[in-house]
Amino acid sequence: MAQPLHYALSTRTFFYSHYFHLGLRFGAGLIGIILATLAVSDMTTALSVGIGALCTALMDMPSPLRHKFNEMLASVLLCSLVTLGVSLCAPYFWLLMAALVLLSFFASMMVVYGKKSMPLQLATLFIMTMSMEHHLTPLQALSHAGLFTLGGIAYLAYAMAISWLLRHRIKQQVLAEALFELAAYIDIKADFYDPRFGITEQFNKLVRHQALLADRQQASRDLILRAHQNRKDAIVVQIHVTMLDLYEQILATHTDYAQLRLHLAESPALKALHDLAYKCARDIEAVGYAVTRKKASFQAISYAPELAALDAEVAVLQRRVDAGEPVAEALAVLRAQRNKVRAIVGMVGELHVASQKAYDSTPFWLDQDMQPFLSQQKYEIAVMLSHFRFDSPIFRYSLRVAMAVVCGVAIGTSLPSLFPSYSAHSYWIILTIVIILRPSFSMTKQRRSDRITGTVIGCVVAAVILLFFNHPAVILTVLVLATIATPTFVVLRYRYTAIAVSIMILLQMNLAMGGSVGMITERLVDTFIGAAVATLFSFVLASWEYQSLPKLMDQVLAANLRYMQASFELLQGKERNDFPYRVQRKGLMDALATLSAALMRMLDEPASKRRAVEDINLFIVQNYLLVAHVAALRAILRRHVADIPADQVNAMLATSHDHVCGALSAALAQPGLPASCTTVVEGVLDPAATHSSGAGGPASWPGFAVVQRRIRLLQADAEQIIVHRAAIEKNVVRRETAA
Template identity: 50%
Template sequence: MHYALAPRTFVFSHYFYTGLRIATGVVGLSCLTYAFADLRTAMAVAMGALCTSLMDMPSPLRHKFNEMLAAVLLCSLVALLISLCSPVPWLLRTVIVLVSFLASMMVVYGRKAMPLQFAALFVMMLSAEEAATPLQALRHGALFLAGGAGYMAYAMAVVWTLQRRLKQQVLAEALYELASYTNLKANCYDIATPLPSQLEKLVRQQSVLAERQQASRDLILRGKPGPDETSLVQVHYAMFDLYEVVLSTHTDYALLRRHFAEGPTGGPVLELLGDLIGKAARDIESVAYAMTRNRPSRRVVDYQDDLRRLAEVLRTLPSNDEDDKTREAQAVLRATSNKIRETIGMIARLHAASRAPHGALPITPGADLTPFLTQQRYSIGLLLSNLRWSSPTFRFALRVAMAISAGLLLSEWLPYQSHGYWTALTIAVILKPSFSMTRQRRADRLVGTLIGCVLTAIILRFVHAPAILFGFLFVATAAGPTFLYIKYRYTAIAASMQALLLIGLTLPHGASAINERLLDTLLGTLIATFFSYVLPSWEYQALPRLIDAVLDANRKYVDAAADLLLGRSVDDFHYRVRRKGFMDSLANLSAALGRMLDEPAAKRRAPEALNRFTVQNYLLVAHVAAVRLLLQRYAEHMPRAQVEAALEQTFAELRARLGMAAPGGEAPPRERSGPAAPWAGWVPLQRRLKLLHQDAEQVTQARAALDEAPGRRG
């Protein structure tokens, strides 16, 4: 379950704060306007505030200003244009098709542009409901602009005042996802859980974690931190150091399972390791929990008994076993014990950082953090370059324009009094760029609308006092944005209640609107379902590009890792940038794979090979991280020349494997010399380097399997 859905964390999440802020702004502006004007004026102002609120998402202040200003100007222009065209039916339909197409083309700018696309469609449908004279259209546009600008000023003031609180909440969310990631690792020691499926879950969670970590970077690292934000920066950097330690431990499960699943100490050892990692996950969660409450965190988990038992198990391991496999498994168990202790130590750093409001910032003065931050660019050239038949965005825009046009036409022929904009809004809500998202929205919209209509019917049946109805309207307005990104079905319930409560307040005898909304939603769902198969862009069509991006990022990461481990880099800045790029590309491929599995079976291409390719790339990152930490752990008395020679040879082999023109070729012969000096790190290092070579080989084989899969290029 998503952390924000749990009762103990819900009211402290930024999702709840956002919903509360939006409801207060929209309903507050509406009531304020109604106090000085009529209801029609108040509703026009509320419409402007509501459309602008769709862009009120957690963002850096400058980005938020740009996003909300774009919503105010664009939606006001659409409202004015549609109102001016409303008296002429053929002109209105033409403009609706054009606006639908252009608004949907905006998704080319990424996920943050999707709310703006919907806002433009939303105001377009509401403005097209009634014909207006030119004077009425100008008045409607002016009121809409006033509502949007008023909400923008209110939201910017609130977020500026509470920006530290927002940073806390977004950082806490990244910590919650890191805790979930760590907890999945604990399940890898459970022999009842198939290891391949657990690794798949780890890769999926890695995608979610990468997204939340990026949101944390964008808010915390952008600009100069204030005097009261020092602890947030420290916790942020401690989180990433902890993440690298946790990442490096995701590599030895198969060997530990084979050798310690049975026997006098076997089963308890694996259970003990899982318990320790599970406690570490709860410990990380406690840091996030305290941060959302604006409190310093302190350790609430006791590891001592488990660590003592683990130490006893390690002491009882036979030291004279001549079986190489057994000795290797014992060495891995000891290394895993060390990593668990490092993880616990890193979590202690997290706790300490949350209690150090004025410590030194872990940022090199003058460091350019731009490569780590999301850049907001909205060039017209990108939009124009996608005005081509092969562009998925162009096809999506055509699909939306055709579906909305069909919905408006069909609603005019229905035997009952249809609200055409409800049908069109249902289409706009359901139709998304990917089939997977469309399918999920379709189910949530249907179920949510049904529940919302039933709840509203009960409320309107027994509640007649306007003040109480306004209270329900406030709750529905708050719930919509609160659950938009974590449980859309609840948002659909809230949206239905919001619309029907507004009708109940303005039209006391509008109970029939509930039945009409159900019918219009069903019609819109059927139309959206049909058009989801029109001009489709299936996920497998983008897979070659995503796979090549992963391989390219992989090569760059290996080069950066080689520079760092061989001492050619003065610090790990370049390494962290390349690791972020590699993880981002891997997350994109993993997300595409997940969406493809929701598509019709005939449109899936080699899901097993794709999953293997993704997991093996993930393991390669984990092994590189493990090598780095191993060299840090055994830095004392390290024979630098011999170690660098071994690393040079391994990275040369990795480059040869990952950079081959044709998958399946042979790598250069491996000639690895034995240890030239007594050093405790030789055996674990040689094992890691061997695993790195195997990873690269597995990546190459998985790539070859993908190239041979039917329809790979089709």
């Protein structure tokens, strides 16, 4: 399945993205610190200072200022201790081996703190690898560590100063990325109206992209909602809040696409709906583009032709219904979809307005505690110690890395004696191992491919430069470009980063120590050796994704239960403030994103390690649909608020709440016995069964039919969750037990 082009890889938006700005900040800081050191000292001192700045720069990511300072300071202190310890141990082989094993293990254990600790792990392993080649006296080791620390502190001060000056700009860039991902999400929704695309395929793409969208929205929350103190901050807060409201409205557009396609296959209505969604996506991109350029956005797209076409088609269907044709269901679905799309168009307009107006304050849930919406990062030793057990995937990963490093050192030490013409470089082999070997098999597989491809291309480019363009000005220019590209593409396309790193290191080695094309060939061979070792150890003590599936599904079901409780309290008017509802919706979306990511990783694993792929996918989709149904119910009740028969509607919602929560509870408590739900929800599938539909009753309220239909869909999808959970339980847990 082809992946859409990331917004930051487009030439239109690349130079405005925070990825490119990070590369500029990284390059300017690193090169500036090295040049400043060269002005007062020699090349050896400058390289020691520069490597300290480089390790600290690996932690330079978009983050709240206080978090950034703590993370980068931790990197300076930890890496300084590592370089000192390894330098002192380097002259003594067995002592060095013990240090490498312990450092590899504990650095890998840091992964327990989440993805924000990954750069710190890489920085620790990187400086460990770079330091193992230095055979220094204790005094020289202290001096080297001091220079390393000086470089780290210098970059820390530089990065904090730049981040403080550009703190609002970084918020704009991260917010813009979330807007672009929301636009990509709508593009996927648009293809539901195109009969050329399978509905199941589109749901798969939608749920996959949901994980990415949730991650980008969380990054936006973490930066924007922690501190918003001035008029400029108020603008990004208002855009962010409007974006989240728009997202919920988009969720509410879920409908019976099969029914639409069946009855309207030859109608212009489907094309109009598709074009409206496509235009909305481009409109949201326009807001995101304006935000990246620090400008207000003004709506330039007209939706009038498509809306007029929809109105005309609704009128045609109404006449067919009046003539007795059986298209009443299609008419109801199309009319509801038209109303939802109109609401979305209106909210996109509000998104433009939010970017234009300078607010005096930040009207975002005043006096509310934002902590439930923010990432909570706790670096407590007890968290790491709790994973010191053999069934912990992180513990097994740490053992795997330590063993692979020992193997890499052994190979690097023994090869020169076996092949005298070959000069192995143990540090390069180990560096390749620690870069490639990731916590999951799928991540290791992808990193191996990117590392090998990037290194080959980088070596070829470096060889061409040294053979045909070996001039200091050319080499320095390429070095600057490679230094900027290294952090720019580390998230976007790691393969590009691998190319840039290979060019940068090889050219630096040529400048510092001289060398030849033979040096490049040796590094290429070392890379293949390291990749082979990493591949071999990716199967050692491996933790396969299917082993975590039951726990992840339980987390989804528990989050969905909490979400349903908050949702129905809001729908029934028991809770007027939608803050708790938003908190629980975020929790459910995060749980679904985690499960979806695990499924995607499992698809990259060997076929023998895949379990219940189709049922897991359907389980994710069904839980996602429950969110869409609730969002639709909120939209319906808002649209038909006039003359609402509150008692009857609330009774219907209460019955549905019992049914849905009963189904989710049954799936959570007894996943292997789908029949257990029958006693919980039996006899309540028809929400209208216990309510009057006579004159003056609920049926006379315009929203009754659509609410009733949506509740029926909600209950049916909740029951499907039990079926898929039972199938997964059978294919994962029982199959593993039998094995």
